[in-house]
Amino acid sequence: xxxxxxxxxxxxxxxxxxxxxALAVWxxxxxxxxxxxxxxxxxxxxxxxxxxxxxxxxxxxxxxxxADIPRSLANSAVVATLTMLLTLAITVPAGYAYxxxxxxxRQPLLIYTLFTQMVPPVGFLIPFYLVLSKLRMLDTYPGxxxxxxxxxxxxxxxxxxxxxxxxxxELEEAALVDGCSRSGAFLRIALPQVYGGVAVTAILSFINAxxxxxxxxxxxxxxxxxxxVAIFGFLTTEETLWGPFAAxxxxxMAPVVLLALAAxxxxxxxxxxxxxx
Amino acid sequence: xxxxxxxxxxxxxxxxxxxxxxxxxPVAARRRFRLDREARFGLLLVAPSLLILLxxxxxxxxxxxxxxxxxxxxxxxxxGGFTGLGNYAAMLGDARFWxxxxxxxVYTLTTVVLQVVLGLAFALALVDxxxxxxxxxxxxxxxxxxTPVVVGLVWRTLLLTPRYGLLDYLAxxxxxxxxxxxxxxxxxxxxxxxxxxxxxxxxxxxxxxASLAAxxxEPYEAALVDGASSWQRxxxxxxxxxxxxxxxVLVVRLIIALRAFDAIYAAxxxxxxxxxxxxxxxxxxxxxxxxxLGYGAALSTALLLLxxxxxxxxxxxxxxxxxxx
Numbered sequence: 001x002x003x004x005x006x007x008x009x010x011x012x013x014x015x016x017x018x019x020x021x022a023l024a025v026w027x028x029x030x031x032x033x034x035x036x037x038x039x040x041x042x043x044x045x046x047x048x049x050x051x052x053x054x055x056x057x058x059x060x061x062x063x064x065x066x067a068d069i070p071r072s073l074a075n076s077a078v079v080a081t082l083t084m085l086l087t088l089a090i091t092v093p094a095g096y097a098y099x100x101x102x103x104x105x106r107q108p109l110l111i112y113t114l115f116t117q118m119v120p121p122v123g124f125l126i127p128f129y130l131v132l133s134k135l136r137m138l139d140t141y142p143g144x145x146x147x148x149x150x151x152x153x154x155x156x157x158x159x160x161x162x163x164x165x166x167x168x169x170e171l172e173e174a175a176l177v178d179g180c181s182r183s184g185a186f187l188r189i190a191l192p193q194v195y196g197g198v199a200v201t202a203i204l205s206f207i208n209a210x211x212x213x214x215x216x217x218x219x220x221x222x223x224x225x226x227x228x229v230a231i232f233g234f235l236t237t238e239e240t241l242w243g244p245f246a247a248x249x250x251x252x253m254a255p256v257v258l259l260a261l262a263a264x265x266x267x268x269x270x271x272x273x274x275x276x277x
Numbered sequence: 278x279x280x281x282x283x284x285x286x287x288x289x290x291x292x293x294x295x296x297x298x299x300x301x302x303p304v305a306a307r308r309r310f311r312l313d314r315e316a317r318f319g320l321l322l323v324a325p326s327l328l329i330l331l332x333x334x335x336x337x338x339x340x341x342x343x344x345x346x347x348x349x350x351x352x353x354x355x356x357g358g359f360t361g362l363g364n365y366a367a368m369l370g371d372a373r374f375w376x377x378x379x380x381x382x383v384y385t386l387t388t389v390v391l392q393v394v395l396g397l398a399f400a401l402a403l404v405d406x407x408x409x410x411x412x413x414x415x416x417x418x419x420x421x422x423x424t425p426v427v428v429g430l431v432w433r434t435l436l437l438t439p440r441y442g443l444l445d446y447l448a449x450x451x452x453x454x455x456x457x458x459x460x461x462x463x464x465x466x467x468x469x470x471x472x473x474x475x476x477x478x479x480x481x482x483x484x485x486x487a488s489l490a491a492x493x494x495e496p497y498e499a500a501l502v503d504g505a506s507s508w509q510r511x512x513x514x515x516x517x518x519x520x521x522x523x524x525x526v527l528v529v530r531l532i533i534a535l536r537a538f539d540a541i542y543a544a545x546x547x548x549x550x551x552x553x554x555x556x557x558x559x560x561x562x563x564x565x566x567x568x569x570l571g572y573g574a575a576l577s578t579a580l581l582l583l584x585x586x587x588x589x590x591x592x593x594x595x596x597x598x599x600x601x602x
Contacts, residue, residue: 015402015403018399018402018403018406019403019406019409019413022399022403022413022416022417022482023413023416025475026416026417026419026420027416027419028443029432029435029436029443030419030420032435032443033431033435044441045441047440047441047446048446089325090325090326090329093322093323093325094322094323094325094326096322097319097320097322097323098323101315101319101322102316102319103315103316103317103320103323104312104320109323109327112327112330113326113327113330116330116334118532118584118585118588119334119338119581119584120536120538120557120580120584121536121538122538122557122560122561122577122580123338123577123580123581124333124334124337125564125565126340126341126344126564126573126574126577127337127338127340127344127574128333128337129570130340130344130570131337131340146332146333147333149329150329150334153330154330154334157326182314207422210424211422211423211424211425213426213539213542213543214538214539214542214561218565228424231426231427231430232430232543235430235433235434242434242435246435249431252424252427253423253424253427256422256423256424257419257422257423260415260418260419260422261415264411264414264418265414267418267422268418271421271483272480272484
């Protein structure tokens with residue numbers, strides 16, 4: 001059964017090479033943006049690329065002095081946080097109901113919920129534009145919030161349903177026998193067992209709204225400008241400001257990366273869960 | 278909870294009018310239509326999510342199909358009115374539509390195939406690697422969750438700019454030479470395919486890694502006893518065992534590839550010319566650059582039908598695969 005020593009060494013080497021390649025391919029571009037954001041202006045356009053340089057915060061100062069950037073980051077933060085809170089308020093109870101309660105049309109309604117997330121966003125863009133402009137809700141917080149819920153609610157319902165299905169139901173049944181109300185069983189018995197799942201749903205909802213671009217580009221203007229739209233300002237056809245652009249890119253990506261690092265294992269599971277439906 | 282339904286008790290929450298309307302019905306029928314507490318609580322809990330989805334997900338589809346039957350041009354508001362299937366007729370004779378459909382096909386098929394092959398290869402190569410797992414997980418998680426439009430802009434500038442981009446520098450260093458990666462029609466399509474593959478291969482990798490870790494050990498031990506080579510073990514054990522995961526990954530990836538917009542919009546905007554103009558981008562450009570909303574709505578409807586068709590076809594494929602032993 002034992003293979004010759006040299007094939008084992010070879011396959012070991014191949015594994016290490018694959019690991020190194022995977023890390024390089026997926027990490028270097030991200031690290032490169034971070035490096036560019038702190039490179040002195042004169043070192044950005046050098047060939048071969050400079051790896052050693054005196055780091056500077058100059059680009060961050062320029063980016064944050066561009067009026068649109070701090071304002072749009074604040075807009076994005078407010079809208080993403082509100083989207084997250086509303087999504088949780090709507091989908092945590094729904095997930096519990098789909099996982100635990102018997103009610104008519106349960107299965108078809110859950111399938112309907114999942115089906116709505118299949119539609120490419122471009123398909124919704126024209127109706128959203130027509131209806132919001134008729135209601136004079138273009139470029140308003142309530143308008144964009146409502147629309148962002150269409151992107152978060154379907155997957156959040158699905159995630160919460162699976163998290164509730166994962167916890168044993170005996171505790172709730174015992175509580176119900178002891179005279180606990182249905183809402184008490186949900187809020188006091190079941191909910192505390194899925195706090196981890198609630199956290200993942202919250203993080204993914206926040207990231208979803210924070211990253212959203214296509215709706216923001218059409219349905220918001222100056223007043224509710226979001227960060228992913230505002231960053232285009234550095235890349236006009238006349239000039240390309242790589243330093244401030246990279247700094248802004250880091251500012252936009254930082255919250256996402258921090259949230260992901262905080263709960264990486266759970267998030268990997270949450271993201272791939274969609275693949276097993 | 279199970280109070281006996283007395284014949285004179287009114288259904289809770291029902292109005293007097295409703296009570297009178299069903300008053301004459303036999304008790305059994307009345308009981309069948311009354312929801313018990315659990316059902317009412319369940320419907321109450323799912324109601325907000327359903328209301329939101331009806332409002333922002335289903336109603337818009339009707340508005341979309343409705344708009345596709347009208348002539349709506351924001352630049353020429355005086356030409357308007359109902360055109361019936363006029364927009365669809367125009368679409369059939371629109372060479373740019375057929376071109377975008379072709380680009381969508383090429384883009385979707387190549388990205389899905391590349392992701393599945395590369396994702397599976399990496400998952401197989403790294404299945405036994407213990408060191409560096411945490412680091413690897415973070416590295417592959419990043420492309421999936423980073424702001425897609427920023428990813429597209431970063432590729433366009435810091436990575437692919439001729440002479441100054443990191444990838445162009447690598448191309449020069451490896452003897453491929455400097456190229457206008459996003460300025461040449463063929464290279465631009467290849468570049469956006471590469472970018473999408475970079476973004477989403479990690480997803481396939483993570484799903485296959487999880488599936489590989491969950492494979493049963495016994496068949497492999499038996500195969501080793503029988504002296505099967507590693508290729509035979511892969512071909513006759515791993516691949517068949519991974520088949521369900523493979524099909525689901527294909528479906529999910531297909532749907533995500535058909536939704537692609539942000540990164541490709543940021544990197545090329547559909548250009549040069551229409552070289553990377555997938556159907557998504559064409560509909561967007563028609564509606565919000567040319568401000569021809571009616572025709573854009575017709576194109577979006579075509580996109581929806583395409584997505585629906587592809588999903589249903591793959592759904593049938595999935596059930597066919599699951600049915601075969």
